[in-house]
Amino acid sequence: MSAGWFRRRFLPGGPLPEPQPPGPRSSPVPYHRPRFLRGSGSSPGATDTSRRSDSRPVRCPARGRTLPWNAGYAEIINAEKSEFNEDQAACGKLCIQRCEFGIEDEWLTVCPEEFLTGHYWALFDGHGGPAAAILAANTLHSCLRRQLEAVVEGLLATQPPMHLSGRCVCSSDPQFVEEKGIRAEDLVIGALESAFQECDDVIGRELEASGQVGGCTALVAVSLQGKLYVANAGDSRAILVRRDEIRVLSSEFTPETERQRIQQLAFIYPELLAGEFTRLEFPRRLKGDDLGQKVLFRDHHMNGWSYKQVEKSDLKYPLIHGQGRQARLLGTLAVSRGLGDHQLRVLDTNIQLKPFLLSIPQVTVLDVDQLALQEEDVVVMATDGLWDVLSNEQVARLVRSFLTGNREDPHRFSELAKVLIHNTQGKDDGATGEGQVSYDDVSVFVIPLHSPGQGSGGH
Secondary structure: OOHHHHHHHHOOOOOOOOOOOOOOOOOOOOOOOOHHHOOOOOOOOOOOOOOOOOOOOEEOOOOOOOOHHHOEEEEEOOOOOOOOOOEEEEEEEEEEEEEEEOOOOOEEEEEEEEEEEEEEEEEEEEEOOOHHHHHHHHHHHHHHHHHHHOOHHHHHOOOOOOOOOOOOOOOOHHHHHHHOOOOHHHHHHHHHHHHHHHHHHHHHHHHHHOOOOOEEEEEEEEEEOOEEEEEEEOOOEEEEEEOOEEEEOOOOOOOOOOHHHHHHHHHHOHHHHOOOEEOOEOOOOOOHHHOOOEEEEEOOOOOOOEEEEOOHHHHOEEOEEOOHHHOEEOOOEEEOOOOOOOOEEEOOOOEOOOOOOOOOOEEEEEEHHHOOOOOOOEEEEEOHHHHOOOOHHHHHHHHHHHHHOOOOOOOHHHHHHHHHHHOOEOOOOOOOOOOOEOOOOEEEEEEEOOOOOOOOOOO
16 A cells, blocks of 8 residues: 555545744743752752763752652753753652533532542653653643543442443443453553543643643553552653562563554655655665665564665665664654654654653553562662663662661662662762663652552652
8 A cells, every 4th residue: 555545544634744943942831850859958950061970969859858658769960961851750649539420511520528549650751851841740640630530430339330420221231341351440541541641732732832842751650549550651661679579560662662653654754754764674774785685674564574675765874773772763753742643853863762642651550459568669660861771680689788778767768769870870889880871861769569658748
């Protein structure tokens, strides 16, 4: 089938708009760090042009400020990669009120008291500036609360009813719901997915109004009814660390996992390649000597590989180059805020893929109530600056070693977050002995699962 047919069949609407010149660089929201860092006593570290990788300040909440579940947090700004810390973080208590469908097809709050409570932690890694991450940190928790309020009565039912009003149109409705395997946790997953979409719409409008582009990753953990829901869109990561177990709680979006989607968009809209790139993937960048030879390649419709005769157009920069966490999109085709999934804009070259919130999040559910929890069981959430230099196993070793020797310190989880960051800075005394340096922003939450406290400070 042709790209034209595909566009007419699946993407109705007008032609792709012409790229607009960059607008004013004013941010739709002022730059700031998370509110729970106020009073931490550390300088922001956002404009010190003389800072070096070995003198970057690590910030954590002030002693006496309690985060939900007595969680720990720490962050460090990049080594002059950008002027601002492009990571953002948020946490707090989710207060879900009971609502019902009104006579004018609007959700009305009928119980002003808290009907259900939960807790929320989130990390956002900005791309193309901090604006989208700041907006996401300010917005996503409110979107999630609204989505949960819309389904809260279904959450509390033994089985989610077909009709939230309780009306039974068909006597077999409960059977149909059961056959679909719909459970209360599916309502929370749906609320998270809808909240991501709603938040993305808000960010799109705000950035478009200010003439900006950009985006961010999002990694969110929500505790509700004895379960921990981890939703991820991007290359941040969350892991569960126990005495004898490491469990990955998120799936990362990388150039490899997004390859076919990006290639398909380039197939539908070849004009977005601007005549400079090829959407085809090859094991390596092709050279002039490859012209006329049959080489391995794959396109958007392929998981496997085949051979093709190299043409002159194949010698252009490939969209995807490399593999694993080092894979890159050259001349990155990135979805711009305020544009649909099929409307792309070519950004700077050699920028690592930062999937945006408009990607559907992948959600993992951890049934905390079913775990025989021990005091050192924690969830570590961090942006990619940590995982670029530390493996899951290295992080787990650091966690176990530190917590075992610091049981009496009430601030041990923030201190542990600082230790994890310390081990990304190439210090000679780093416990991993690797001496690797992350020049990216690094933000870390450490969430204890055993007898969690009820601190509610955040956002």
